Amino acid sequence: MDSKFKNILERAMLVGVSLLLALYLADLLRLSKFYVGIAVLNVANLSGAKTRRQAYERTITTFCGGAIACMIAYSGFQENMFLYLLGLIIVCCFTEMIFKVPATVGCIAFTYIMLNIDPNRTPSNYLEERVLGTALGATMVALLISLYSKYLHKNNNKLEKYPQKEWKDHFKRAAIPGIAVILGVFLIDILNNHIDSRYVTKYTMYYCALASVVPFHVDLRELLKKTKERFLSTIFGGVIAFVFSLFSLNGNIWSSIGIVFVIVFIECVIGISGALGGVVFLFLMFNVTENLPPLVYYLDRVIGTGIGIILILTVVGLLKEGDVLIKKFKKW
Secondary structure (H helix, E strand, C coil): CCHHHHHHHHHHHHHHHHHHHHHHHHHHHCCCHHHHHHHHHHHCCCCHHHHHHHHHHHHHHHHHHHHHHHHHHHHHHCCCHHHHHHHHHHHHHHHHHHCCCCCHHHHHHHHHHHCCCCCCCCHHHHHHHHHHHHHHHHHHHHHHHHHHHHHHHCCCCCCCCCCCCCHHHHHHHHHHHHHHHHHHHHHHHHHHCCCCCCCCCHHHHHHHHHHHHCCCCCCHHHHHHHHHHHHHHHHHHHHHHHHHHHCCCCHHHHHHHHHHHHHHHHHHHHCCCCHHHHHHHHHHHHCCCCCCCHHHHHHHHHHHHHHHHHHHHHHHHHHHHHHHHHHHHHHC
């Protein structure tokens, strides 16, 4: 068996088993299965030490991003775009310079609250739901993989230190995607006046924001690669969920089996990361209702992701061109 396929299959199986156990615990504790699931999916790694570190990082950064958003929201400035941009910079600097953990997931939690994606859910309720779900899922997969790594896999890779950057790097990491998100909010407000409101919702705005914030990289070529992978993974994760829905394959067991299939198919056949495809799959398995049918969610996610990708590429491209012109002007 090819070693790459073996590693993908091995990790997928560990994710599936961890997810199954975590889902039953989520039922028992009445926690969000979706947030439990995405924590399991995104934390899992064949190295026990790396999984434990990623579990810690994901939980801490989720809390930090959500807590900062709650402070701004309860001060009366939710949906204020200037404070969204300023807050995003604070989240990046605070999590990466104080706690020394990646800020990406914190930016996601921050964005959800600040854009007021679900007005029926208070900021504190969302933060509690997301943090507890993340902690449960991350702890479960970290525990299982640590035991597996210790007694069977024996993978004791040394962890590299989280790279330290200057404050200006954290500023760029927040400010540039933040500008793209603000443009996205205005663009989607315009689309709302011309497209059926069932297909362009606040979630369209949210997925647009994620496509700008999550894959951000200052290097345009690397950003293009990440955004392409994000878009393809979104599409295939949704297609697989539709197949499961068509055959009424629901529940904890089928969700766990399905996530194994999603990871193996997207990473082996398509050749890209299956993480986002897994997130889309889990959302469709757990959150689809009569008010949010699969097609509406899928269109929301694909349209929003497409708009976000175009905007972040445009903003980074314009800034790169601006840097080139400034350098030429200085030489002149």
